[in-house]
Amino acid sequence: xxxxxxxxxxxxxxxxxxxxxxxxxxxxxxxxxxxxxxxxxxxxxxxxxxxxxxxxxxxxxxxxxxxxxxxxxxxxxxxxxxxxxxxxxxxxxxxxxxxxxxxxxxxxxxxxxx
Amino acid sequence: xxxxxxxxxxxxxxxxxxxxxxxxxxxxxxxxxxxxxxxxxxxxxxxxxxxxxxxxxxxxxxxxxxxxxxxxxxxxxxxxxxxxxxxxxxxxxxxxxxxxxxxxxxxxxxxxx
Numbered sequence: 001x002x003x004x005x006x007x008x009x010x011x012x013x014x015x016x017x018x019x020x021x022x023x024x025x026x027x028x029x030x031x032x033x034x035x036x037x038x039x040x041x042x043x044x045x046x047x048x049x050x051x052x053x054x055x056x057x058x059x060x061x062x063x064x065x066x067x068x069x070x071x072x073x074x075x076x077x078x079x080x081x082x083x084x085x086x087x088x089x090x091x092x093x094x095x096x097x098x099x100x101x102x103x104x105x106x107x108x109x110x111x112x113x114x
Numbered sequence: 115x116x117x118x119x120x121x122x123x124x125x126x127x128x129x130x131x132x133x134x135x136x137x138x139x140x141x142x143x144x145x146x147x148x149x150x151x152x153x154x155x156x157x158x159x160x161x162x163x164x165x166x167x168x169x170x171x172x173x174x175x176x177x178x179x180x181x182x183x184x185x186x187x188x189x190x191x192x193x194x195x196x197x198x199x200x201x202x203x204x205x206x207x208x209x210x211x212x213x214x215x216x217x218x219x220x221x222x223x224x225x226x227x
Contacts, residue, residue, distance in 0.1 A: 034215070044157070044205070044218040090156055094216070102147065102207070102216055104156040 002027045002093045004105035012111040013081050021076040021108050023091030032094035033074040034102075035065055039087045047089075050074065061085070086112045116140075118219035120206050126225045127196045135191045135222045139208030146189050147216060148181055149205040157205055163189060196226045 003026040013019055025031060032051055036044040048059025055067040065076045074091060091105040119138040127133050139146050144165055149157035150173075159173040165186035174181070178197075183189040193200055203223050207216040 036218075043220040044207075046215060046217075049215055103159065104149075106156045 002031065002095060002103040004091050004093050004103055006089075006091055006105040006108050008108045009106070010109045010111065012113060014113045015083050016080050019076075019078045019081045019085075019110070021089050021091075021110070023074045023076065023105060024072050025074065025091070025093045026072065027093055027095065029095070030069075033065075033067060034092040034094065035059065035063070035074075035076050036090045036092060036104075037087050038090065038107075044090065047076070081110075081112055083112045083114065086110055118206055118208050118217050120204075120219035120222050122222060123220060124223050124225075126227060129198060129226055130195050131226075132192065132194045133196055133224065135193075135204050135206075135224070137189045137191070137206030137208075137219060139187065139189070139206070140217055141187075142210070143208035143217075144186075144211050145209045145216075146183060147207045147209075148189070148191050149207065150175075151203045151205055151221070153202070160191070160204075193224075196224075198226050200224060201226045 005024045007022050034049045035047040037047050038044050047063050048057050048065055050057050050067045058064050063078050065074055067074050088107045088109050090107045092102050094102045121136045146163040148160040150160055151157045161181045162170040163183040166183050178194045180192045203221040205221045207218045209216040
């Protein structure tokens with residue numbers, strides 16, 4: 001069964017600073033990997049996804065993530081954070097096998113200081 | 115429709131009342147998922163449909179929870195005899211197939227008083 005850990009419950013960064021949110025997964029085969037963002041009272045919005053190919057994937061809003069198979073990680077990065085990036089970020093793993101569901105990590109709450 | 119639609123957006127139920135939450139997935143999406151998100155937590159899997167077949171219901175917390183998707187499109191999550199611990203946001207998602215990209219609805223916030 002898949003599982004996801006996000007070691008950081010809450011991260012605070014200053015506006016303009018760089019950001020890295022950690023995600024580690026456990027899955028027996030090559031997973032599908034996702035990062036979602038959730039603003040207060042809002043649904044989940046997909047930031048980016050990894051299915052195969054280039055291990056560095058670009059997403060919306062200037063985010064990128066790198067899949068490292070050897071470390072079972074899929075960390076999310078952004079070179080310069082904007083105040084509007086303050087939200088909850090969820091890493092998720094899906095399976096390439098048809099019929100499997102998504103498993104989400106517990107989330108990392110990002111606060112941005114002016 | 116253009117996205118996944120859930121109704122109602124908000125539901126207040128008295129303890130012991132039955133509730134029904136509706137999900138309209140994106141047209142043509144085979145897979146449909148229900149998640150429960152407690153305050154400050156990540157979404158927890160409840161159940162999964164492939165067309166009308168419920169392939170996995172291992173996440174349903176008790177036999178008070180029941181989900182159906184009789185025609186392989188709209189799905190309903192029913193909670194019988196609601197308890198305070200059922201208070202959460204219930205998220206529905208759909209995808210073309212299995213573990214591929216899932217699109218989420220805005221959720222239904224259930225408050226049991």
